Amino acid sequence: MTIEEILRHYWKFDNFRPLQEEIIQSVLLGRDTLALLPTGGGKSVCFQVPALTRPGVCIVVSPLIALMKDQVENLKAKGIAAVSIVTGMGKREIDLALDSCIYGETKFLYLSPERLLSELVRERIRYMNVNLIAVDEAHCISQWGYDFRPPYLHIADLRDLHPGVPVLALTATATAEVREDIQKKLRFKESNVFQQSFERKNISYVVQNEENKLRKLLDIPKGVKGSGIVYVRSRKESAEIAKFYEENGFSADFYHAGLTMEQRSKRQDDWQNNRTRIIVATNAFGMGIDKADVRFVIHKDPPESLEAYYQEAGRAGRDNHKAYAVLLYNYTDRLKSEKKYLSNFPTVEEVRQVYHYLGSFVQLAYGTGEGVSFDLDLGDFTSRYKLEPVKTVNALKFLEQDEYLAFTESVFLPSRFKFEVGNEQLYNYQIQNPGWDPFIKTILRSYGGSFENYVNLREFDLARRANLSVQQVIEGLKQLEAEGILHYQPQSDLPRVTYLQPRQQNRELAINKRYIEERKAIYRQKMEAVFAYAEHRRCRSQMLLAYFDESAPKCGLCDICLEEKRQKNRSEITDDIVTSIVQLLSAGELSLEKLITHLSAGTEKERIETIRLLLDAGKIKTDGERYFLIKS
Secondary structure, eight states: OOOOHIIIIIOOOSSSTTTTHHHHHEEEEEEEEEEETTSSSSSHHHHHHHHTSSSSSEEEEEEHHHHHHHHHHHHHHHTTEEEEEEOOHHHHHHHHHHHHHHHHOOOOEEEGGGGGGOOOHHHHHHTTTTEEESSSSSGOOOSSSSOGGGGGGGGTHHHHHHHHHHHHEEOOOOOOOHHHHHHTTTTTOOOEEEOOOOTTTTTEEEEEEEOOOHHHHHHHHHHOOOOEEEOOOHHHHHHHHHHHHHHOOEEEEEEESOOOHHHHOOOOOOTTSSSSSEEETTTOOOOTTTOEEEEEEEEOOOSSSHHHHHHHHSSOOTTOOOHHHHHEEEEHHHHHHHHHHHHSOOOHHHHHHHHHHHHHTOOOOOOOOOTEEOOOOHHHHHTTTHHHHHHHHHHHHHHHHTTSSEEEEOOBBOOEEEEESOHHHHHHHHEEEEEEEHHHHHHHHHHHSSSSEEEEEOHHHHHHHHTTTTTHHHHHHHHHHHSEEEEEEOOOOOOOEEESSSOGGGGGGOHHHHHHHHHHHHHHHHHHHHHHHHHSOOOHHHHHHHTTTOOHHHHSSSOOOOOOOOHHHHHHHHHHHHHHHHHHHHSSSHHHHHHHHHOOOSSSSHHHHHHHHHHHHEEEESSSEEEEEEEO
């Protein structure tokens, strides 16, 4: 099929969105390509369509686990074979997924960047027929980017395995420095960038300097019809603000990474289908969501960077109708950000301390542990050793940079299982163990394909069908696993740590102090750019565009542009009132009441203010009852 036929057949679209076709053609010509498309611009189509035109598998590297899972499910629903390999999966599960890419019909292999650190994964990729390497959220490869991920630096290793395969890098936001760095780190053969303008002509960017933020959170949805997103800093706050909206008569719910997959899916679905008007969320919400009619996005607190702000605010108005992106900001926010900046970054000694405590926490002997992977309950870990949570997470990221371990923040993986025996062996087991027969039959009726692949399951559903408690189902699955009948992987939503080297003595740890200082400097630079955006009196759209090295005329929609229009109008109205007063008083004296009544320009308040201005300037005078023109 041609690319147009593929688009119609699988996506039911007659036409590509702007730049999609040009990007696809560039990839099909075998050229390394960097594509910058705004949030909602259809980045996934740019690698999915060309990959379907040719034999072989497309490798997609992305840090967004939830988005990967969504895309895999969407591709499967279209009848396209796709698999994902993420942190938290078992070795057998990974083996099956990789085998399907080498020997099966799989067209898309989604990988988290940490997986490229595994020699096993790299070796298996060597034997795949790869037709394209797609790198999503490509800004993560640049240390100048707002969300640098050290494992991204290993993506270029894929080029050694498949030197003739083109690379397509995709992102929504990148400064000129980051664009150059992406191409360099991915070893582009030549510079090749496709970029849509960052300008969003239908979004009115507004900064409101407000002490009473709660009142403003109510004022905005009162004045703007339609659905909206309110971004907050913490999970606790998302629940509190959603409750506040409900108490004030607005339909609202909250969303954060700590909710179960079912809860997140339902709340997202309710909001997308307008059963819920306002979703109050942490920045875990929004990736991959394509709701066109969002009329407002509110940031209750300043974001960490303008890149993050542009992406999150850009979820408003994708239908090209007018929408509002509102940042609530006051001077206290600057002080809080400064304090957070100072407390976020660990010293080299604190990084070593976290490494030492981590080894003790998982009871790992020195010189052992290479390849060991485990869920990490950050709350338990930090409270046991009296550590600051944010600083601890950053320490783990610095240990990742120095490749002592791989750290993946909260990832939800549903429970899943696969039969380890064939049909006939299972049947024999049921005959020999009649007590297990009803339970196994319920599993077989509920989940298909479980002899070939791992299948997601919900213990609650299985318990209802088998007339058992959830705990009985879990124990039953564990017992069948102990007897070698199946492999059961319970759900997990904790961060995950993998030791990339055997545990070292603290004195042997080589921590890159210079790198920590560089990250601090970049963080401050990003923070100052947010302050400048919030505090300077310049067209907001122009400021955002200038940050991304783009220029444009004033937007005419933001709070600054609208205030300038009002000032200009005020000035023109004042001039008209002054002209009228001079004409009226030239013909004779008038009382204040008659003077105001005879004027046609402006409101009554504006007319009175103008009369006062003329009195103060000595242009007119009054005896208390009548007004006179002073002749010069």
